[in-house]
Amino acid sequence: MIQRVDAQTERFLRDLEAIKDRLARAQREVTSGKRLREASDDPDQVGRLLALRSELAATEQIRSNLGRLKAETDTAEQTLAVAVTRLERAAVLGGQGASSTVSASHRAAIAIEVEALLEQLVSLAGMSVEGRYIFSGDADGVLPYTLDWSQTPPVSSYQGAAATREAVMPGGGRFRVSRTAAEIFDHPDPARNAFQALVNLRAALLADDGAAIQAAVGQVQTASSHLNDQLAFYGTVQNQIAAAVEAAHREELRLKSQIAAIEDADLTEAILAMNQARFQQEAALSSKARLPRTSLFDYLG
Numbered sequence: 475m476i477q478r479v480d481a482q483t484e485r486f487l488r489d490l491e492a493i494k495d496r497l498a499r500a501q502r503e504v505t506s507g508k509r510l511r512e513a514s515d516d517p518d519q520v521g522r523l524l525a526l527r528s529e530l531a532a533t534e535q536i537r538s539n540l541g542r543l544k545a546e547t548d549t550a551e552q553t554l555a556v557a558v559t560r561l562e563r564a565a566v567l568g569g570q571g572a573s574s575t576v577s578a579s580h581r582a583a584i585a586i587e588v589e590a591l592l593e594q595l596v597s598l599a600g601m602s603v604e605g606r607y608i609f610s611g612d613a614d615g616v617l618p619y620t621l622d623w624s625q626t627p628p629v630s631s632y633q634g635a636a637a638t639r640e641a642v643m644p645g646g647g648r649f650r651v652s653r654t655a656a657e658i659f660d661h662p663d664p665a666r667n668a669f670q671a672l673v674n675l676r677a678a679l680l681a682d683d684g685a686a687i688q689a690a691v692g693q694v695q696t697a698s699s700h701l702n703d704q705l706a707f708y709g710t711v712q713n714q715i716a717a718a719v720e721a722a723h724r725e726e727l728r729l730k731s732q733i734a735a736i737e738d739a740d741l742t743e744a745i746l747a748m749n750q751a752r753f754q755q756e757a758a759l760s761s762k763a764r765l766p767r768t769s770l771f772d773y774l775g
Contacts, residue, residue: 522736523733523736526729526733529729530729530730530733533722533725533726534722536642536643536722537719537722537726539641539642540641541719543641543651544712544715544716544719545603546603546606546651546652547651548712549603549608550652550708551709551712553598553601553608554658554701554708556598557595557598557659557668557701558701560594560595560598561668561672561694561701563591564591564672564694565691565694568679568687568688568690570584571675571678572684574684581679581680582679582680585676585679588672588675589676591672592672592673592676595668595669595672596620596621596669598659599618599659600617600618600655608652609658609659610635610654610655611636611637611652612637613633613634616633616634617633618634618654618655619632619633619659620633627670628673629660629669629673632654632655632656632660634654635654636654637652637654639651641714643721643722644718644725645721649714651711651715653704653707657704658701659701661700664693665696667693667697668698668701671693671697674689674693675687675690675691675694
């Protein structure tokens with residue numbers, strides 16, 4: 475018996491193959507939960523999907539960077555809060571030392587405590603987070619100051635660099651996130667220089683000079699006001715970072731939602747398509763099985 479594939483059979487096989495493809499795709503969607511796994515699944519959406527994924531990766535990186543900056547900014551704010559209390563204590567000590575009833579030996583004892591306050595202030599200027607000196611500007615691998623009482627002045631010159639780093643917001647905006655120890659503790663204006671104010675107060679106490687002590691106390695108070703201004707700066711940066719992190723989080727949610735709309739399968743629809751394809755496949759095979767299998771050659775034979 476000679477059999478051939480006629481046009482009707484060819485059409486049946488093509489239709490059956492199309493049903494198998496729909497069934498396989500629906501099964502993949504149900505199993506993986508994804509509608510678009512390969513470029514061939516929906517070529518028209520591939521470009522947009524890649525663009526959204528790239529935008530999401532950039533936004534996630536921004537949020538990660540903001541998290542690191544938040545840790546540094548929080549530490550800077552806490553450090554400056556402590557520094558302000560040290561200068562406030564120095565002003566109190568200076569006021570005690572300026573009294574005409576205080577003896578030279580008492581003033582010398584006060585000078586020792588002022589000396590300790592300066593050491594603490596230099597240590598605070600060298601605060602670090604994850605190995606980075608947060609007040610050393612762009613040279614955050616370098617300790618900004620050293621202290622050596624055998625030298626005049628005892629505090630070294632600033633060893634860091636300018637602070638040029640900025641935080642990037644999801645929309646592309648930027649804002650400055652830090653200041654240097656030279657701007658904060660060692661300001662070029664002597665009236666706002668916290669290190670110099672304590673050095674001058676210590677020297678005046680050791681010299682038993684009431685007028686000089688009084689003048690140094692004024693310097694300490696001005697320097698304390700300057701540190702409070704720096705504290706306010708970091709408080710503002712904290713608020714800016716918190717707002718930027720929230721904006722980044724919202725942007726991530728938006729992008730993930732758009733990606734899911736392209737990429738994720740509608741499980742209800744996929745299950746329905748899978749069941750429909752199975753029914754069509756079974757119906758087609760059943761119908762084909764009932765058709766006659768003879769040909770003209772069978773009759774001629």
